[in-house]
Amino acid sequence: MKIKHEAEERHVLAVTVDNEAGILAKIAGLFTARGYNIDSLTVADITENHSVSRITIVTHGPPAQIDQIHAQLERLVPVHKVIDLTELGPHVERELALIKVAGTGEKRVEALRVAEIFRARPVDTTTESFIFELTGAPDKIDSFVALMRDLGLVEVGRTGIVGMIRGASEA
Structure with missing residues (x-):
């Protein structure tokens, strides 16, 4: 019996979050707990009043795993929005x-x-x-x-x- 493996895809996720202590640790913990890898990670404050940050995460995995990452990121309380730039098209x-x-x-x-x-x-x-x-x-x-x-x-x-x-x- 052959085991079918889904091809891994590279995805760029833009995550908008409240700029508060511990949010990066929560996101990294989400990846670590599930054995997912972060290929690249950048974070920057994006608002004048320093209340919101944008985290750009590059990761890879089969489509089902990427969907799971997306869904679990959206469930985190300080997360405003998760956008998969790869899915949206040219970026x-x-x-x-x-x-x-x-x-x-x-x-x-x-x-x-x-x-x-x-x-x-x-x-x-x-x-x-x-x-x-x-x-x-x-x-x-x-x-x-x-x-x-x-x-x-x-x-x-x-x-x-x-x-x-x-x-x-x-x-």
Whole structure:
């Protein structure tokens, strides 16, 4: 007897919540308790009076699991709204990364050339290293980091993904 496994899907969820102590722990606990993974997590205050925050969660799993995550997030008391950007259709995803690269001579010149192609901006420069700032889709950042490995990659810091649905309306 063959066991049928559903294909895993990647989803970007935008969760609007009351900006109160412990809400992030509640959401992380919901994922942990059920053995779900969070691939990326970003949080920011989005209102002038600091009362509401937006949490962007990237996760993956079979469709039934994604539906369950969505439903359970909506049941949490401080949650106002859960939007699955992936389900809504075309959306924009961006991430910020700082990438430190050390090197001299040809490797240094090549790192600068690659950075220019990717539109990575040097935000710190010494005679032995650069820190590049790069904003873009996660796969663009992955590609840049992969190329920097051979050129003296030292350290990478990434913010996590932020996403919005395309078009004039609010999701």
